[in-house]
Amino acid sequence: MVKEKNKFTLWLLAWPIFVELLLQLLLGAVDTLMVSRVSDDAVAVVGLSNQLFQSMMILFMTVASGAGILIAQKIGAKQNESARTVAIMAVTVSAVIGSVLSVILYMEARPLANLFHLEERLLPLAETYISIVGSGMVLTALTAALSTVIRNTGNTKGPMITAIGMNVVHIVFNYGFIYGELGFPQLGLTGVAISTLVSRLLATCLLLFMFVSAFERRMEWRDLIVFNRKLFGDILKIGWPLGVNMSSWVLTQLTIYTFLATMGAKELAARTYMNTLESICFMLGYSIALAVQIQIAHLYGAGNIKEAYKSGYRGTWIGLGLVGFNSIILFLIGKSFLGFFTSDADIIKLGLSCLVLTLILQPGRMLNMGFGNALSAVGDTRYNMIISLFSMWGVAAGLSYVLGLHMGWGLAGIYVAMICDEYLRGILVVIRWRQQKYLRRAEARDKSAAVSGSSEAAGMGMHA
Template identity: 55%
Template sequence: VSIVLFFYAGPIGGVLNIAPELLSLSNVYISYVGGGLFMVGMIASLGTAIRNTGNTKGPMYTGIIINVIHIILNYIFIFGVFGLPQLGLAGIAISSIVSRLVGVIILYSLFRRSFEIKVRLRDFRIFNGKLFKQILKIAWPLGINSSCWVFSQLIVYSFLAALGAEALAARTYLNTLESFCFTLGYAFALAGQIQIAHLFGAGKLKEAYRSAYRTLFIGLSIVSANMLLLFLFGKQLLGYFTSDPKIIAIGVSLLALNLLLQPSKMLNMALGNALNAIGDTRYTMYTSIVSMSLIGVGCSYWLGISVGWGLIGIYCCMIADELVRGLLVLARWRGRKVLRQADIGLSEENASLHGAGKRSASLTT
């Protein structure tokens, strides 16, 4: 994907309906940042491996370091500090690459020390076919799920670009503010996923089932409180990003809808991650493909572009997509299909061990 983005930035910008006057800028940004996208994959995989050992602070501190470096380099490159040329958007792209590279180096160092045996470079040559198949069975639906989300977002952003620069800017600024609302909720969803996976692996199925709801309620409380603050002070916060009254007016008109969007997203994150934790990844993949395609993309075009509701219509479809997927994963979790199968498997295993123990005792006697 990085190679494609690097060499085909121009055609991709055209597909996204980017305005002609912005194409030269988009070519620079897509080729630079897109070309370094493989580092995002490395950060995600290394960070996940480290967190799953119980070390959640290491990736957190690394994320803080990445962002601090990114902000400092943005300032230096954009405004030409220390006698450097003013690079503008190209400077932002360069700072993104440099900060991500630093993140990869730090996380790789942590990864090597995350296990009882220190990981060395030659260990990456080890290949276990059986283990790889087990990982692939869980991973390929997750990969398709993530890809589906990325492509749906790209298509939706192409709709936003067709609505004009103001609508695109308003959505971009609001997305930044929203991230502060659901970041803590997403953190709880990830923590819940790790905990549920450990409990499920240990055969503590009832505790795993209850843990998902505990994660959901905590996350909903945090996200709802943050959303209320954003609703009350959103206009002032948008003023820090832009002074354009049209962009601010568009952003303010969407604040009330966010009171529905973010809780729906939290429902989907908490219980979707719970299903992924116990290996039920195909179900989340199927629901994502159907909902994102029909509601997230199809209805967004219908209401936002065809009917003419604009950004409000697209937001309504985003809410519907998140809510539908959230209710579907909730129904799946309440059905306990995978948990019941695991419970039967544990019962059969215990019965087999008990029978073997009796035979051993009889022979000894």
């Protein structure tokens, strides 16, 4: 009992998540840094292509995210077999969806690249990158599902170890393919795509090894056909609003990147560089938010309602402190960081113009993420979906067009729109968490079950 309780403390959950996410981010940063040695055009292509991949990932992340929350709740409620069944379905369904997406991305790379109104010279690069990296979407689906499942059992170190290995392999292969070193052919952006594919394959193999023994009863080949309609319904009940929420975010980001592409390749490259720097700044806060979600889901499943409520505040305040500090550091050293990625004075100038706005943006993002994840942990995912649809499209995308394109504010206008979106959603989720709607409902249900159990026990005693 003590071991299980300690496994779900905020610190033990958060630090491996932070290391894992940081290393995954470094994977992207190394990509950006090394690709920048090819050309700024290549950087723009990678940035836009990754937005496309993220939009498609929603299809399997809907299942994985809903399953992750349900697994933590079931483990908290001591229903380990149900948690195991949920995990199996999450992995198998994600693999099927990922396989379909792999075929589509490989076969339709050029038409998909044309959707984003890229400059003509960028289209061949985009087609190559999308077809190679996209063909491995099944690996992305498996790593996402496996990491989510393993992490929500309380084992956050496993995905962290995988991230370390994935980064080492990716950096070595990137170096070899881009510069023609270590016996590798010099393949430029094509080599980066191949490197991404190989590192994900190895990560999938390692995560599958961990998945086999993630639960009390080991996985077997025959488990691949396990399907429980009721539990899958529970996954979708939690997951589909999360999927719509994630879809809304990714599609609005794609829309915003399309606006940037209209502005020009320099604006697109500057946003890609700034996105990398902002992600580094936000990573500690994001790891806290994910850990809080796992902890609250576990507490909620165990019936510790008051502690679950307090955990939402505690985690978010810690995250706000960390993100605020990191934002100040980023502001102070932003120019030096941008200089690592590009020597283009115009791109650096565009990035620097957004540093103050980034300082304002990050706390709002943490507020939204912290309490938003707390709501998701107790199953209150529809509320997040509704406010996201309104705010992301009406504020983030809508204001980006008005300020960035129509009024000519450019990249700065897009940042102002994102700030308004994050703070609006942040305020709304704080209000919702304070209302404790789902927590009070669970508390009432537990009390009712306790009274019913006492009545049955008394009746059996009288009968005896």
